[in-house]
Amino acid sequence: MTVSTAAMAQNGDKPDITAAPTVRVDEEQLKPLTTVSHGISLYGDLKYGPDFRHFDYVNPDAPKGGTLVQGSIVAFDTLNPYTLKGTAASGLGLIYDSLMVSSADEPSSLYGLIARSIEYPADRSFAIFHLDPRARFQDGTDITAEDVVFSFNILIEKGSPVYRQYYAQVEKVEAIDDLTVRFDFKPGNNREMPMIVAELAIMPKHYWEGRDFSKTTFDIPVGSGAYKIRDFESGRRITYERVKDYWAEDLPVNRGSNNYNTLRFDTYLDPDVQRQAFFAGEYMIRSEHSSREWSTAYNTPAVQNGQIKKEFLPDNLPNGMQAYVFNTRKPQFADIRVREALQYAFDFEWLNRAMFYGAYKRNVSYFANSELAATGVPQGEELDILKGFRSQLPPELFTQPPQLPNFDAPNGRREALRHSMQLLQDAGWELRNMQLVNSKTGEPFRFELIIRQPGLEKIALVLKARLRQLGVTMDIRLIDTGQWVNRIQAYDFDMTTFWWTQSLSPGNEQRIFWSSEAADQPGSRNFAGIKSPVIDELIDLVVDADSRESLVQRVRALDRVLQWGFYVIPQYYLGGDRMAYWDVFGRPDVVPLKGSSVMTWWIDPEKSRQLRKGGY
Numbered sequence: 001m002t003v004s005t006a007a008m009a010q011n012g013d014k015p016d017i018t019a020a021p022t023v024r025v026d027e028e029q030l031k032p033l034t035t036v037s038h039g040i041s042l043y044g045d046l047k048y049g050p051d052f053r054h055f056d057y058v059n060p061d062a063p064k065g066g067t068l069v070q071g072s073i074v075a076f077d078t079l080n081p082y083t084l085k086g087t088a089a090s091g092l093g094l095i096y097d098s099l100m101v102s103s104a105d106e107p108s109s110l111y112g113l114i115a116r117s118i119e120y121p122a123d124r125s126f127a128i129f130h131l132d133p134r135a136r137f138q139d140g141t142d143i144t145a146e147d148v149v150f151s152f153n154i155l156i157e158k159g160s161p162v163y164r165q166y167y168a169q170v171e172k173v174e175a176i177d178d179l180t181v182r183f184d185f186k187p188g189n190n191r192e193m194p195m196i197v198a199e200l201a202i203m204p205k206h207y208w209e210g211r212d213f214s215k216t217t218f219d220i221p222v223g224s225g226a227y228k229i230r231d232f233e234s235g236r237r238i239t240y241e242r243v244k245d246y247w248a249e250d251l252p253v254n255r256g257s258n259n260y261n262t263l264r265f266d267t268y269l270d271p272d273v274q275r276q277a278f279f280a281g282e283y284m285i286r287s288e289h290s291s292r293e294w295s296t297a298y299n300t301p302a303v304q305n306g307q308i309k310k311e312f313l314p315d316n317l318p319n320g321m322q323a324y325v326f327n328t329r330k331p332q333f334a335d336i337r338v339r340e341a342l343q344y345a346f347d348f349e350w351l352n353r354a355m356f357y358g359a360y361k362r363n364v365s366y367f368a369n370s371e372l373a374a375t376g377v378p379q380g381e382e383l384d385i386l387k388g389f390r391s392q393l394p395p396e397l398f399t400q401p402p403q404l405p406n407f408d409a410p411n412g413r414r415e416a417l418r419h420s421m422q423l424l425q426d427a428g429w430e431l432r433n434m435q436l437v438n439s440k441t442g443e444p445f446r447f448e449l450i451i452r453q454p455g456l457e458k459i460a461l462v463l464k465a466r467l468r469q470l471g472v473t474m475d476i477r478l479i480d481t482g483q484w485v486n487r488i489q490a491y492d493f494d495m496t497t498f499w500w501t502q503s504l505s506p507g508n509e510q511r512i513f514w515s516s517e518a519a520d521q522p523g524s525r526n527f528a529g530i531k532s533p534v535i536d537e538l539i540d541l542v543v544d545a546d547s548r549e550s551l552v553q554r555v556r557a558l559d560r561v562l563q564w565g566f567y568v569i570p571q572y573y574l575g576g577d578r579m580a581y582w583d584v585f586g587r588p589d590v591v592p593l594k595g596s597s598v599m600t601w602w603i604d605p606e607k608s609r610q611l612r613k614g615g616y
Helices: 005-010 145-158 161-166 193-198 271-279 291-296 336-343 348-354 380-387 412-426 455-469 481-489 509-514 533-544 548-563 605-611
Strands: 034-037 039-041 067-072 100-102 109-112 115-121 126-131 170-177 180-185 227-233 237-242 262-267 285-287 308-314 321-326 429-432 435-438 446-451 473-478 495-500 568-570 576-582
Touching: 039 115, 039 193, 067 271, 067 285, 109 115, 115 193, 126 145, 126 193, 145 161, 145 170, 145 180, 161 509, 170 193, 180 193, 271 285, 336 412, 336 568, 348 455, 380 548, 412 429, 446 455, 446 481, 455 473, 481 495, 509 533, 509 548, 533 548
Parallel strands: 067 262, 446 473, 446 495
Antiparallel strands: 034 115, 039 109, 100 109, 115 126, 126 180, 170 180, 227 237, 237 262, 285 576, 308 576, 321 495, 321 568, 429 435
């Protein structure tokens, strides 16, 4: 029989109370389960605190006004940049904002825009975005969590197939309430995934419902960004105007940016005509890609008297890989020995002297101009990674540094041609009457290079002549940009030119560039058709890196394996930007890590009036 404590107290007896055991609580257990922050970084701390007023590389007091006119080579036929159909107009990214935006003076950090804050656990297995209640679309409608969910789903369902691959690690997205949206990620190391979805362009559900997102369109869309489309002429020009009541104009991430009242892109299909239009003052700023023209064509009165400024602006960014790309889906390029042999036909040294005025460096790495590039022989963590794939890799990868032929070396050209011929013979090709043919079928070795810029033809003719010495026939076909885009997206080519640009923190986009899955996905950037289990695993390692030091070593391992796959004929890189502009601009004093952006410049009213350019 049990006696209650109350009864015991009435009888004057004291209850027998046993103290509960003390449970030790580790301080780690008391930490919040999630981090809630104004920003997020891939590794390390954020540079800017929650109360920052503006980025260090902008002028927060820059005047707003004027008109920026730029040249474009895009003869567009759609105002939707997110599908495979059509050629999108230049500048469409101006009309859409994302949940967060990156800073230009940190390798990989994002700060809130549409999302006021981000919430995530230590393992980054999910991310919750808390939207700014002031956020509005350009028609004044509130931006809600449903719009974020819609934007994600429409890209997956109706957008370019690239998005399905890029967001493949997203397991679920849901609106918790009007201002809260949650992304759940598939199991694995998901350090980058919150940042990937944070850069999602936000589109209005109420506008696109009832419209076919997958089709080309000339209906002016409702955007979420600082600029909206004012007017356009199909294939010729498009004009954007700054949204006068843009809700986010004074947010820290925007202060000192978006300084032009109007931006216009004029289309010029011929690069020479485009350059002459610049000299005539038809547009105001250009990046010059021809070293010959940079050295010879800018000796004009406007340059001499200072009305046009001409500068080389070095950068600290990975230059990526600019190259002639083998489509390894084609039988003649399926053999690695053939691809290596044809690399030896590119005489960079002669081209750099005779045509480039010594301006370029030879591009060997897919991450040139950065610490990410694989050089020398593998060491340390990179070597440890590669040892796990030793049986699937060429032995030379471990003992020889990546290198390309040097025709200027003693007997360099002769040795290169001899090496190429030996590789081609080993691959089953032989010379008959100065024509390289398949030893079994007698079929000549012939392929087509497609290019879209006339200036590239002169360079390709040098490659054509060197290939001819091997008995290989290369036909050069110049096509317009629209045709070129359609053909490379469908992988309907033998060889083309392409430039894969890279960031300081490579990650999920490497799957779109090099993975086996992407090789069969129309619209991906795996134009070479690379299908390598080793590369697939190395990409996963890059994505899973949990520190900057580990990321660098893993990217170097990936770079080295790509180089030894001979998927391209590397060309060259500059390590900066040749910039010419009419002297109507003001610019911030600070140039950030990722380089200067014209969107942080502004039109100087006095200079504009003096030159009668720039809208004042």
